[in-house]
Amino acid sequence: MLTPRATAPSSSSSSSSPSIALPFSYSVTLRSPPSFSLRLPLVSRTPSTKTVKSSTLRTQASSSSSSPSPMIEKEIPEGEKPPTFLRDTDESASNSTNSVRARFEKMIREVQDAVCSAIETVDGGGKFKEDVWSRPGGGGGISRVLQDGAVWEKAGVNVSVVYGVMPPDAYRAAKPTENGDVKPGPVPFFAAGISSVLHPKNPFAPTLHFNYRYFETDAPKDAPGAPRQWWFGGGTDLTPAYIFEEDVKHFHLVQKAACDKFNSDFYPQFKKWCDDYFFVKHRGERRGLGGIFFDDLNAYDQEMLLSFVTECANSVIPAYIPIIERRKDMPFTDRHKAWQQLRRGRYVEFNLVYDRGTTFGLKTGGRIESILVSLPLTARWEYDHQPEEGSDEWKLLDACINPKEWI
Amino acid sequence: MLTPRATAPSSSSSSSSPSIALPFSYSVTLRSPPSFSLRLPLVSRTPSTKTVKSSTLRTQASSSSSSPSPMIEKEIPEGEKPPTFLRDTDESASNSTNSVRARFEKMIREVQDAVCSAIETVDGGGKFKEDVWSRPGGGGGISRVLQDGAVWEKAGVNVSVVYGVMPPDAYRAAKPTENGDVKPGPVPFFAAGISSVLHPKNPFAPTLHFNYRYFETDAPKDAPGAPRQWWFGGGTDLTPAYIFEEDVKHFHLVQKAACDKFNSDFYPQFKKWCDDYFFVKHRGERRGLGGIFFDDLNAYDQEMLLSFVTECANSVIPAYIPIIERRKDMPFTDRHKAWQQLRRGRYVEFNLVYDRGTTFGLKTGGRIESILVSLPLTARWEYDHQPEEGSDEWKLLDACINPKEWI
Numbered sequence: 001m002l003t004p005r006a007t008a009p010s011s012s013s014s015s016s017s018p019s020i021a022l023p024f025s026y027s028v029t030l031r032s033p034p035s036f037s038l039r040l041p042l043v044s045r046t047p048s049t050k051t052v053k054s055s056t057l058r059t060q061a062s063s064s065s066s067s068p069s070p071m072i073e074k075e076i077p078e079g080e081k082p083p084t085f086l087r088d089t090d091e092s093a094s095n096s097t098n099s100v101r102a103r104f105e106k107m108i109r110e111v112q113d114a115v116c117s118a119i120e121t122v123d124g125g126g127k128f129k130e131d132v133w134s135r136p137g138g139g140g141g142i143s144r145v146l147q148d149g150a151v152w153e154k155a156g157v158n159v160s161v162v163y164g165v166m167p168p169d170a171y172r173a174a175k176p177t178e179n180g181d182v183k184p185g186p187v188p189f190f191a192a193g194i195s196s197v198l199h200p201k202n203p204f205a206p207t208l209h210f211n212y213r214y215f216e217t218d219a220p221k222d223a224p225g226a227p228r229q230w231w232f233g234g235g236t237d238l239t240p241a242y243i244f245e246e247d248v249k250h251f252h253l254v255q256k257a258a259c260d261k262f263n264s265d266f267y268p269q270f271k272k273w274c275d276d277y278f279f280v281k282h283r284g285e286r287r288g289l290g291g292i293f294f295d296d297l298n299a300y301d302q303e304m305l306l307s308f309v310t311e312c313a314n315s316v317i318p319a320y321i322p323i324i325e326r327r328k329d330m331p332f333t334d335r336h337k338a339w340q341q342l343r344r345g346r347y348v349e350f351n352l353v354y355d356r357g358t359t360f361g362l363k364t365g366g367r368i369e370s371i372l373v374s375l376p377l378t379a380r381w382e383y384d385h386q387p388e389e390g391s392d393e394w395k396l397l398d399a400c401i402n403p404k405e406w407i
Numbered sequence: 408m409l410t411p412r413a414t415a416p417s418s419s420s421s422s423s424s425p426s427i428a429l430p431f432s433y434s435v436t437l438r439s440p441p442s443f444s445l446r447l448p449l450v451s452r453t454p455s456t457k458t459v460k461s462s463t464l465r466t467q468a469s470s471s472s473s474s475p476s477p478m479i480e481k482e483i484p485e486g487e488k489p490p491t492f493l494r495d496t497d498e499s500a501s502n503s504t505n506s507v508r509a510r511f512e513k514m515i516r517e518v519q520d521a522v523c524s525a526i527e528t529v530d531g532g533g534k535f536k537e538d539v540w541s542r543p544g545g546g547g548g549i550s551r552v553l554q555d556g557a558v559w560e561k562a563g564v565n566v567s568v569v570y571g572v573m574p575p576d577a578y579r580a581a582k583p584t585e586n587g588d589v590k591p592g593p594v595p596f597f598a599a600g601i602s603s604v605l606h607p608k609n610p611f612a613p614t615l616h617f618n619y620r621y622f623e624t625d626a627p628k629d630a631p632g633a634p635r636q637w638w639f640g641g642g643t644d645l646t647p648a649y650i651f652e653e654d655v656k657h658f659h660l661v662q663k664a665a666c667d668k669f670n671s672d673f674y675p676q677f678k679k680w681c682d683d684y685f686f687v688k689h690r691g692e693r694r695g696l697g698g699i700f701f702d703d704l705n706a707y708d709q710e711m712l713l714s715f716v717t718e719c720a721n722s723v724i725p726a727y728i729p730i731i732e733r734r735k736d737m738p739f740t741d742r743h744k745a746w747q748q749l750r751r752g753r754y755v756e757f758n759l760v761y762d763r764g765t766t767f768g769l770k771t772g773g774r775i776e777s778i779l780v781s782l783p784l785t786a787r788w789e790y791d792h793q794p795e796e797g798s799d800e801w802k803l804l805d806a807c808i809n810p811k812e813w814i
Contacts, residue, residue, distance in 0.1 A: 145790045145791075147789065147790050154788075154790065156790070281769075282769040282770075282775050282778075283775060341785070345782075348755060348759070348786075349759065349779075352755070352756065352759040352760050353759050353760075353766070353769060359760070362688075362689040362760060363689075368689050368690060369790060369791040371689075372756075372788060373790050375752075375788040376788065377787060377788060377789065378748070378785065378786070378787050378788075379755075379785070379786050379787075379788075380784060380785050380786075381561075381779060381782040381783065381784060381785075381786075382554065382784065383552045383554050383561065383563070383776060383780050384552075384776040
């Protein structure tokens with residue numbers, strides 16, 4: 001059985017898929033290294049005249065008036081990828097290479113390599129641009145973006161490792177029924193994750209989003225008895241502009257297969273959670289056709305859950321690439337493209353208005369280009385667009401409004 | 408002298424330009440007629456098979472699960488424009504046709520006619536589609552949208568009249584220094600306004616936004632001594648993708664001329680307020696090159712302010728149309744178009760993330776197509792785009808980051 005928290009997902013209480021699963025209703029005090037966002041592995045280009053001048057512009061702006069007060073310190077660009085972004089103290093700890101932290105980081109970096117390699121192979125033209133960065137107090141990340149390829153118009157695959165400090169309320173929220181009277185101080189936490197959004201060009205080829213993340217808190221120092229916490233979160237979801245039943249069924253079957261290896265309750269629960277989370281409330285519709293989504297998952301054996309999220313992350317390629325192979329070269333018309341662009345507009349609406357990782361990242365001064373790499377290259381808003389009843393566009397909209405069981 | 412409220416504008420405390428100037432940090436209980444948004448005169452199309460079927464989709468969705476719980480009741484489409492949207496009780500009041508309410512409504516409807524006529528004339532092809540609607544308890548509006556014209560890709564000009572109820576806190580906020588100890592109950596209010604966003608096709612032709620609104624509260628019933636309040640808000644601002652000094656100077660000169668007829672402090676104060684309000688905080692840049700913006704304006708003679716906002720609204724055509732005439736047929740390249748589209752992306756970011764009218768409207772269940780008519784037809788997000796130093800694109804960005812004095 002899942003805990004009530006895990007079985008009662010809601011779009012208003014669950015954390016964002018593409019960002020670390022902080023309870024975002026709490027304000028988070030971040031110490032150095034102050035980043036917590038997984039979505040926004042802070043990227044820095046190799047300095048050039050252009051970017052130097054550009055930052056001069058920004059510096060002038062921030063010294064002049066109403067610029068933001070970032071909660072997140074500047075990242076440091078790195079020339080080479082370090083073997084790990086874990087702190088030395090983590091590494092030198094006993095069994096460090098076997099720690100869940102270390103194995104999770106290793107897994108997400110392998111998945112990043114595998115997904116980027118698969119994307120480049122299928123794209124046949126575009127190459128990922130890589131940015132590596134670190135923070136003085138530990139942690140860092142690798143951002144990869146492929147833009148204007150042959151198949152994908154924008155594809156971002158990011159991993160990051162974050163050390164931060166969680167306020168007591170957020171910590172208590174992680175396990176509300178235990179030690180409810182203990183009032184610990186701020187709790188250091190560790191988080192690592194992989195986050196990706198892949199937007200193809202062909203309107204018959206679907207957008208994919210996936211994100212898997214792991215959290216750990218230290219035991220709070222001023223509440224000796226309070227337990228250390230850990231949890232996993234994540235999901236994979238598909239956003240087509242047109243429905244091909246075989247594609248959606250295949251996608252969900254792969255998700256279900258990954259889930260069923262561990263618990264037959266997982267797929268139905270996480271499928272519903274996904275439908276609930278990716279809800280564009282003001283439209284009354286989901287942004288796409290779902291998949292799986294979960295958060296705060298800790299009511300199982302930790303090793304089992306590590307294996308489960310690994311299985312989910314490894315399922316991205318078999319779930320997605322065969323669909324792209326079938327659709328990437330299909331002929332299409334301006335009408336198909338315009339509808340894809342309207343659906344991309346909905347994607348923008350979800351990400352800017354509802355996605356907790358994005359909205360939190362914008363408020364706290366995260367690196368904006370990394371936060372918004374999830375946005376499509378292009379999007380469209382037509383006034384009062386109504387697809388004709390029974391049309392292919394109408395069928396997609398229907399499925400976004402009334403989520404279906406695909407398998 | 409302006410009051411401290413009027414002279415201390417800030418992007419975090421001022422209300423949205425394109426929406427009625429409710430202090431949005433308060434939750435607003437709306438009674439029938441429950442709409443308060445000026446931006447989104449709620450539009451209904453003539454029922455057709457398509458739209459009927461579409462609403463069937465929506466009804467299914469709302470009966471099934473996690474659909475929004477709108478605070479705003481459904482508007483009623485009207486076949487013809489009524490002579491006024493004021494309540495009968497307002498109309499039958501003594502001097503009703505001379506009331507500020509009545510004269511403000513008359514003014515904004517005349518301005519809507521004049522602006523739409525000027526747009527259609529210059530466009531030479533597109534025609535505005537009009538939707539008229541009302542609410543059972545009084546109030547209503549006229550929405551007009553021109554889409555995919557010869558010159559404008561999307562142009563919306565909306566007027567609306569709203570009767571609502573303001574919570575006591577919001578009412579006290581309107582005049583915090585007076586009767587501070589009185590705790591009145593909910594206060595009925597009246598609001599009317601015109602709101603417009605005009606997005607041209609040619610990347611050298613700027614986007615224009617303007618919005619003028621008038622608020623009145625009734626005297627609170629359970630606090631007999633508490634005063635009745637009124638205030639004006641609004642502004643006009645220009646958002647080009649490329650700077651033509653003569654255009655921006657002309658635009659600001661017209662704004663200044665309108666202001667100077669009433670008070671020589673107005674232009675410098677409202678110019679700065681505009682720069683502060685239309686700030687895309689996470690980018691550290693304004694969405695455009697400003698204009699004027701003000702809110703909660705009541706520290707002057709009411710007749711003078713009515714004349715002032717009338718002058719501002721009447722200045723829209725002479726401020727904007729000559730610029731469009733000069734730019735609408737200029738040859739441009741794909742590069743120019745791509746930059747315009749990137750700037751349109753910033754427009755989307757401001758409206759979805761910061762604009763108080765939009766964010767409040769989305770949360771409270773306002774008619775989404777009307778709320779989001781302000782979004783451009785198309786927009787673009789490139790990863791980490793950096794204009795070349797000294798380029799025309801760089802100059803625009805510079806001016807958005809470091810606001811300039813144009814006259």
